[in-house]
Amino acid sequence: MTVRTAGRRQWWKSSFSGPQGGDCVEVTLDSNGPHMSVRDSRHPDLLNLSFPATEWRAFLVDVGRDEF
Numbered sequence: 001m002t003v004r005t006a007g008r009r010q011w012w013k014s015s016f017s018g019p020q021g022g023d024c025v026e027v028t029l030d031s032n033g034p035h036m037s038v039r040d041s042r043h044p045d046l047l048n049l050s051f052p053a054t055e056w057r058a059f060l061v062d063v064g065r066d067e068f
Contacts, residue, residue: 009028009031009037011026011027011028011041011044012026012027012028013026013041024040024041024042025038025039025040025041026038026039026040026041026044030050034053034054035050035051035052036050036051036056037049037050037051038050038051
């Protein structure tokens with residue numbers, strides 16, 4: 001896992017991402033409540049998506065179950 005700091009946020013990128021980047025996303029915990037933000041690691045200056053932490057957790061559970 002790679003951690004980058006932008007402003008006061010720490011963004012995490014999966015350890016499955018190679019050194020060349022590839023199709024990667026980064027996530028961070030929002031300071032404005034229990035939300036997760038997701039952004040494109042190749043374009044971190046663009047907008048990001050924000051989800052309630054409970055929805056993000058449910059998404060990760062479904063990914064772990066190979067639901068997608």
